[in-house]
Amino acid sequence: MAEKRKLFEEVMTDQRPRIPKGAITRARKAWRRAIRGWLVLLFALVVTMIAVGGLTRLTDSGLSITEWKPITGALPPLSEAEWQAEFEKYQQIPEFQVQNAWMTLEDFKPIYWWEWSHRQLGRVIGLVWALGFATFLIARRVPPGWNRRLLWIGALGGIQGAIGWWMVSSGLEGTMLDVASYRLAVHLGLAFVILGFIAWYVMLLGREERELLQARRERHDKLFHLGTGWMHFAFLQILFGALVAGIDAGRSYTDWPTMGGQVFPPDPFMIEPVWRNFLENPGLVQFIHRMTGYLLFLFSVMIFLRARRASNRVTSGAYTVAFIALCGQVALGIYTVISAAQLHVALTHQLLAVATFVLILRARFHAAYPLPQSVRDAR
Structure with a gap:
């Protein structure tokens, strides 16, 4: 026999257990x-x-x-x-x-x-x-x-x-x-x-989605765009490094800052047709890699000085760390040339390129989504 309902019992009461919002x-x-x-x-x-x-x-x-x-x-x-x-x-x-x-x-x-x-x-x-x-x-x-x-x-x-x-x-x-x-x-x-x-x-x-949305309001547009250019410039240098590795150009001239005792390498256009020299001539390929490295370093100095003035300390620090890594990469690149690209040196140079690229990307991320800081921490 069915149990009688109480007079004021809610007939449509939802008996399903409710999951706390915090659990979701x-x-x-x-x-x-x-x-x-x-x-x-x-x-x-x-x-x-x-x-x-x-x-x-x-x-x-x-x-x-x-x-x-x-x-x-x-x-x-x-x-x-x-x-x-x-x-x-x-x-x-x-x-x-x-x-x-x-x-x-x-x-x-x-x-x-x-x-x-x-x-x-x-x-x-x-x-x-x-x-x-x-x-x-x-x-x-x-x-x-x-x-x-x-x-x-x-x-x-x-x-x-x-x-x-x-x-x-x-x-x-x-x-x-x-x-x-x-x-x-x-x-x-x-x-x-x-x-x-x-x-x-x-x-x-x-980061949580709401945190990212809030952080975008404090975005450092100038640093973000500079970081984008920095990332692409570093990527271009990595491609030139691959060209060097592909033809063992790193072992062709082992003196620095000169190449074969002169600024411009000997016989830079000895291969016919001329365009092939930019891909296959060891002296010219290494020269391009060197010159691009110098330009990248100068560009990095400019970004570093600009980032030091950023109000957000974390963002500024991220650019500083990336700049230090790039300086180390430049120094290691010179040593790689002088050591005739010994296996362990060349491999370390490649791995530091990975670290530098990722750190530049991290700095760019902090410019796009700055971490919150108190008024006391702000510059």
Whole structure:
């Protein structure tokens, strides 16, 4: 028998438990932290990828694998017969025939492992991105407006894989003993673009949306635009550095501040047609890299002096840290030349380029979204 209702009982009372608003907010923050952590992992993997790529180039290992097999290539040779087959493929390309004909199978294995590790790390990055993005998408925990951003990173990673093979294929036939330097520059440049987007997204997710909206009202427009120009200028210098690395131009002239005892390198236009000298002439390519470095340094001094007058101490400090990193990079670049681009020095130079680029990006972010400060802290 049904229980009788009381006279004044609310018939339409909602019996569902109410979730406190604070619990929803905490859950959203937790998912933002999870996505941010995933992006930090991707950031670390991309930095590692750049380092391994640099070592692959510095050890002349980039052409050791002559086929592009995104899936089946994940397995290295597992038998002596498979190793011999890979070595025979390498023996068909100009690098071996002209430069490395002395190699035996045992000499070939170390350079193969460098290139295989580079490609395998690319596969790991793609897998980490795919699994992470799918997890957040299925759980419907991607913040509003972030689907396209996270998908964009994956798309760039896919393009990077194709460009990597486009780069390698340039050294497999004809008279090339290395990959084309301009293709190497495109490959490295896109790696920095991917790294830049990831770093920017990590910084955005480190602040609440309402905090970002409030911070934009205090935006330092002048410093932000200067930071944008600084970022692009540093990126251009990184591309020139890739051209230097692509043809080993860093080892062509090891005196400083002169080049071969003079300001302008000897025979800067000896290659025909003339335009090829800007990509393939070691003296001219290194000269351009040096001159751009000097101009970047002068531009950085101007930005540093301008940032010192900023009212927000955190923003000013971010520009100062980036400027110090750039000064260190200039000094290390000079030492890299003097040391004839020794492997460990050249690799450190490349990694400091990563740090400098990210710190410039961080300074730009603080100009766009200044942290709040008390009146006492303001200048």
